[in-house]
Amino acid sequence: MRHKRRAAVLSAAALVLGPLPAFALASPDAGPARLQTWLADELATTPATESLRVFVHAGTAAQARQAVTASGLALVESYDKVGVAVATGVPAQVQAVRSQAGVSFVEGDRPVVPLLDTSHVATRGIEAASAYAGADGSALDGTGVSIAIIDSGIDGTHPFFTEPDGSSKVARNLKSACLFVTAPTNDTCFVDVPGNDSDTPSLGGHGTHVAGIAAGNRVTLANGRTVQGAAPGATLIGLSVGQAISVYGGDSGLNWVLDHHADPCGDGSCPPIRVTNNSYGVTGGSAFDPEEATVKLQRALLAEGVLTVWAAGNDGGDGSGADQTTNGPGNDPTGGILMVASYDDAGTGTRDGSLSTFSSRGVRGQLATYPDISAPGDTILSSCRPYLAVCNSSATVPVDGPGATDLATFNTISGTSMAAPHIAGIVAQLLEGAPTASPEAVELAIEDGAHRFAAGGGYEADPLNPSSQTSFDKGHGLVDVVGAYAALTGATAGDAPTSTCTPGSYTDPAGDATNLVGTPGVLPNAPALDVVGGTLATTADGVVLTTEVDDLVAGPEGQIVESVFNVRGTAYYAFAQRATGDGAATFVYGDMGDETTGGRREIGSTTGSFDDAADTVSIVFPRAAVSPALADGEVLGGLTVTTRRDALLVIPDADTATSGCPYVVGGAVVEPSPSVSASPSSSPSPTAEPSPTVEPSPTVEPSPTVEPSPTVEPSPTVEPSPTVEPSPAPTKKGGKPTARPSCKPKNC
Secondary structure (H helix, E strand, C coil), X not given: CCCCCCCCCCCHHHCCCCCCCCCCCCCCCCXXXXXXXXXXXXXXXXXXXXXXXXXXEECCHHHHHHHHHHHCCEEEEEEHHHCEEEEEECHHHHHHHCCCCCEEXXXXXXXXXXXXXXXXXXXXXXXXXXXXXXXXXXXXXXCCCEEEEEECCCECCCHHHECCCCCECEEEEEEECCCCCCCCCHHHHEEECHHHXXXXXXXXXXXXXXXXXXXXXXXXXXXXXXECCCCCXXXXXXXXXXXXXXXXXXHHHHHHHHHHCXXXXXXXXXXXXXXXXXXXXXXXXXXXXXXXXXXXXXXXXXXXXXEEEEECCCCCCCCCCCCCCCCHHHHCCCCCEEEEEEEECCCCCCCCCEXXXXXXXXXXXXXXHCCCEEEECCCEEEECCCCCHHHXXXXXXCECCCCCCCCCCEEEECCHHHHHHHHHHHHHHXXXXXXXCCHHHHHHHHHHCCECCCCCCCCEECCCCCCCEECCCCCCCECCHHHHHHHHHCCCCCCCCHHHCCCXXXXXXXXXXXXXXXXXXXXXXXXXXXXEEEEEEECCCEEEEEEEECCCCCCCXXXXXXXXXXXXXXXXXXXXXXXXXXXXXXXXXXXXXXXXXXXXXXXXXXXXXXXXXXXEEEEEEEHHHCCCCCCCCCEEEEEEEEEECCXXXXXXXXXXXXXXXXXXXXXXXXXXXXXXXCCHHHCCCCCCCCCCCCCCCCCCCCCCCCCCCCCCCCCCCCCCCHHHCCCCCCCCCCCCCCCCCCCCCCCC
């Protein structure tokens, strides 16, 4: 979490952490080894015959194991790289081990609880992927990085994790076998789960939801909404440590990663684990203790290039620290350990929301307790199953998945547990583009590139990071992927190689206009809404976007066409409704608000045309509409072109096409050809490469780009329903639950 300022990018082989120091050895004359305060309290009230699980710390693992045996404790497993043995025994044996040679500290196995979409618009994750590319030239989506999810388990068979070839992106799904029994070796403490589903119905669902936020694939739900995780190209490794998670379960998972991160699948088929997600913690927070096994394990992981992400906790507070604090392990001052607070955009998608009321605050003036960063964690849509406990709440409205049998497979949950996997996925994105960056360099970049939203506590100097500022409640601010990537690599927008896309074109290979919002089983007048593709061109008047649909028709139902794109962090739109006739038409245009104002705003009208014969619609977007005015060399990112049919009271869902890459406004004036559109083969296929460049996250709630303001919308004759306004990303909007999940703010 805390760190000294160092260079922006360091080779993983040259980490300044260096080798781990030898752990302190207890002197035979120094008296009994230190006993954790929590464990001391437990020993005072535990019956003499009741067994406890403890962590015995010594100079080496061999000394720890020897001490366990000598005191009569039963060895469960040992964390060989950090000199810790896990054991069980009665209170007298626990006290006895404190006096064994080499023992320096004894801690207990405290219970912890899981710390439970707008998001990729607010974090600029979509924009980053459209502006930058990974080291291999592909979209910046986490490809080549594995994320370890240490949680209650993952349902790897969920449609959110299904790859194009039918396999699961949960490449390895393991479950702890040492929670209640002793294993002969450390490796047998985790066993592969048949069927790739380690999430149990009794108390499960948390890990499946968290995993989807981090790296869910791009899918289109039954209501037409397209969603994805923060890093849809990343690989997931699931480590199920039980539904009633304890410190031991989490530490056992961290130890497995420490032993296997370089080759998590054991056969070279999976990329290395570069980040772990830990969405659990002690209720009420806990103090940081450098001698705890958790801290030793995460520091050992850092020395080997693996970051650790923690949820800050769900205990709210006011910064007084009187009755709450943040998650102890996340307070580790070592660079590369990130603790995440929960940001709430109130369903608007803007970057000037507020901190979630449930998000644990640090103690004012004690910078070591402050969160590092904030990420969306309020009312987050992700993978669920109706029979999993956290997914089955009367306060939420489930959403059906992409397949005919995927009923109620997505739902919303709130908590810092949902904020943390955003960061884990973003870390994977950053490391795809900068694979040799050290954990500390990644944290510094995330902090330095953060958006300083104003709500909540004021920002103050961070003596350990002079180039940034922090606050007791939200840390360095809301994560900004564009800013973080630029800080990490020095890259600028538009650095993506042109070979990864077709400049000046956009396409929709799926051709999937098949649903109605809120009207299951009722189909629009397909194929009229299927977008084939289109072109972009620069004229003296502005940028012309020409869209080709499969069958442009006139009639009483009308045809609505809207284009949305981003410039300098602000989304702009232009749309028109056409009922009859070809030729010129008037289009309304405006913006979705900037970082200061927020909210949709109509600016004026512009020209365009419809052409039945060519099945095209052209919109001229004036250069002057952008403030400051659009100039040659400007980059249009996150381009979305949407069409739908207005069927009076029944509003069909939109069909959407997206640009294959950021479009740079050219110096040469090129008149567009309305009859020419991009071939699906000329741009990357979304079915082959889930790209975050244009799609919102499964965690993305409706943004201001999807909810029009009644004060600025055009008349009913040209206004599509607010329930289907497109986002600056090609979302096919579904309904948002009006009620908050019942599990918020506690135990999620």
